[in-house]
Amino acid sequence: MEASVLGVENMPLPVIAAVIRRGDDVLLCQRREGALAGKWEFPGGKLEDGETPEQCLKREIEEELAIDIEVGHIYQAVHAHYDHGDFLIIAYLAEHVGGEISLRVHSACAWVNVADLDRYDLADANVPIARSLKEESESARSGVGSNRRTD
Numbered sequence: 001m002e003a004s005v006l007g008v009e010n011m012p013l014p015v016i017a018a019v020i021r022r023g024d025d026v027l028l029c030q031r032r033e034g035a036l037a038g039k040w041e042f043p044g045g046k047l048e049d050g051e052t053p054e055q056c057l058k059r060e061i062e063e064e065l066a067i068d069i070e071v072g073h074i075y076q077a078v079h080a081h082y083d084h085g086d087f088l089i090i091a092y093l094a095e096h097v098g099g100e101i102s103l104r105v106h107s108a109c110a111w112v113n114v115a116d117l118d119r120y121d122l123a124d125a126n127v128p129i130a131r132s133l134k135e136e137s138e139s140a141r142s143g144v145g146s147n148r149r150t151d
Contacts, residue, residue, distance in 0.1 A: 012079055012086035016056045017044035018094040019075050019129065024113050026133060027096070028120055029064070029106040035084040039123040042091060043106070057092055064106065067099035076132055080125030089125045 019042055020027040029043045045060035047053065054071045061069050072093035080087050101109060112120065114137040117130035 010086070012088040014047050014053075014088045014090060015044060015125075016047060016053045016060070017042040017089050017091040017126070017129070018057050018061055018069060018071070019091050019133065020061075020069060020094045020096050022096060022111055024115075024137065025111040026114060026117070027101075028110050028112050028117075028122075029103075030108040031123070032105060032107040035082065036123045038107075038121065040110075040120040041123045041126050042129060043109075044091075053090060053092065057094065061094075064104055065099075065109070066102035066104065068097050069094040070097045076129050078125050078128050080123075082124070087125060089129070091129050 018027075027043065028040045030040050031037050043061060043064055044057055045064070047056045048059075051059070057071050058069060061067060072095065075091045075093045077091070078089045080089060103109060110120075114130075114133045117134055120130075122130055
């Protein structure tokens with residue numbers, strides 16, 4: 001069957017991102033170049049042939065930041081359309097397990113408290129992920145959804 005019949009040419013390109021947590025902070029990186037230069041993002045990259053998303057994420061983070069991570073479960077998936085293409089951002093929770101950050105492709109990085117994520121100029125695809133992290137943090141602090149009695 002031809003790709004056009006299946007609509008494969010219109011499928012978004014999968015990009016795997018890491019939500020690397022350290023307590024209430026997450027790691028954001030600022031893009032140095034390309035279509036989204038200057039924007040902040042959760043680090044990661046594109047899948048290579050024969051690679052699992054988890055393998056991709058470990059490779060990309062090592063290549064970009066020179067650190068080792070342990071990849072957890074999928075946190076959120078976001079479909080984003082930019083002028084330069086359609087992307088499916090698949091964000092995994094991850095933990096920094098070794099190495100010192102060395103910027104190889106980004107202009108900056110920062111450990112950002114989830115309450116402050118909206119202060120950064122995030123790439124559009126990262127905004128829903130940041131919003132979810134912030135909402136979860138606020139809910140946990142306020143006890144929303146818990147069985148605590150307030151009377």
